[in-house]
């Protein structure tokens with residue numbers, strides 16, 4: 001018998017959620033991370049939107065992902081209460097802004113679908129916009145929809161709170177430990193090889209973010225391409241506090257996300273296709289950490305935002321104070337990977353976050369724990385299978 005039922009590689013949002021949900025099902029867990037603490041890579045850079053995104057933000061996400069998003073909202077609400085930690089958790093709601101007739105027309109059927117799932121969507125009138133979003137010049141938009149249930153947090157603080165809870169519940173987390181392979185015995189995994197020794201475990205979960213693919217390369221080709229995504233924060237700005245709803249400029253030509261952060265704004269967004277070269281990464285050999293990643297994307301966002309200053313005049317003052325960037329991993333269908341590794345019993349991957357691992361992390365962790373412990377999952381397993389491509 002080994003000391004651990006499960007060894008989880010990675011103490012980012014996916015690894016910590018996997019560990020927490022495995023504990024829920026009675027497992028003794030060990031989390032290993034090569035960094036000095038939890039949430040030091042892509043999770044650190046996250047904007048921290050935890051939202052009912054299905055169909056409104058991403059048409060690829062349907063009811064299954066909606067159930068995951070709903071669970072994410074419930075999970076972090078409980079985490080905030082049970083830890084009492086300040087991780088900038090606020091039920092601020094999210095407003096989606098449309099500046100073109102085309103964007104507004106295109107979103108109408110999605111509003112109906114999302115509402116049918118249960119998203120409390122309200123199409124704002126001028127009067128309601130004035131109450132909820134006084135910072136926005138409503139007349140410059142074609143339409144705004146508001147979802148009051150979605151929330152935001154600072155993942156760089158929330159996931160350490162989650163990691164601490166894993167430890168309080170008897171789990172072990174070892175930092176400064178790099179995993180460089182797996183111990184295999186007769187077609188099944190018996191532990192992981194670290195730079196120091198072999199750590200035994202009944203099963204192993206690879207949740208190493210953009211670094212999962214090279215780690216698993218000798219055994220399987222993990223789907224998903226890592227891409228540099230940067231965002232920036234501003235100095236505190238007048239009239240900005242935690243009550244400001246998260247904002248999503250959602251037209252295809254203007255795609256920005258904005259939320260309050262320490263009295264200023266946290267801002268990011270999408271580049272137009274094709275992606276600029278400064279966002280490309282070699283998926284098989286990503287850079288060692290995230291600290292040296294180019295931040296050009298954030299500087300481009302600053303310039304793009306000038307085109308919507310008339311909508312949100314605050315943006316005239318939204319200069320860059322600090323930037324950060326991470327390496328989310330995208331699949332073609334924008335769905336996650338939560339599955340066993342074919343041909344290696346006891347080895348699993350929780351990967352391909354599609355820039356939404358904070359929102360979907362709790363449900364992905366629960367899904368994988370169900371698969372490992374119960375052998376059956378409440379969400380359809382094939383939807384997140386490794387071999388679906």
Ligand SMILES: Cc1cc2nc3c(=O)[nH]c(=O)nc-3n(C[C@H](O)[C@H](O)[C@H](O)COP(=O)(O)OP(=O)(O)OC[C@H]3O[C@@H](n4cnc5c(N)ncnc54)[C@H](O)[C@@H]3O)c2cc1C
Pocket residue numbers: 009010011012013014015032033034035038039040041042043044045046047048049050177178179180207208209210211212215229230231268324325326327328351353354355356357358359360
């Ligand atoms: C700018 C930006 C904004 C975002 N905004 C949002 C948002 O608003 N909402 C949302 O839901 N998502 C958002 N995301 C996405 C979210 O940040 C990611 O989905 C999530 O952080 C991925 O977590 P992870 O655990 O897979 O990876 P990571 O956080 O990168 O964690 C992987 C961990 O594995 C460790 N590791 C790697 N290799 C090894 C090894 N060999 N041995 C031991 N340890 C190893 C690393 O040290 C690291 O701690 C955003 C991302 C970015 C970059």
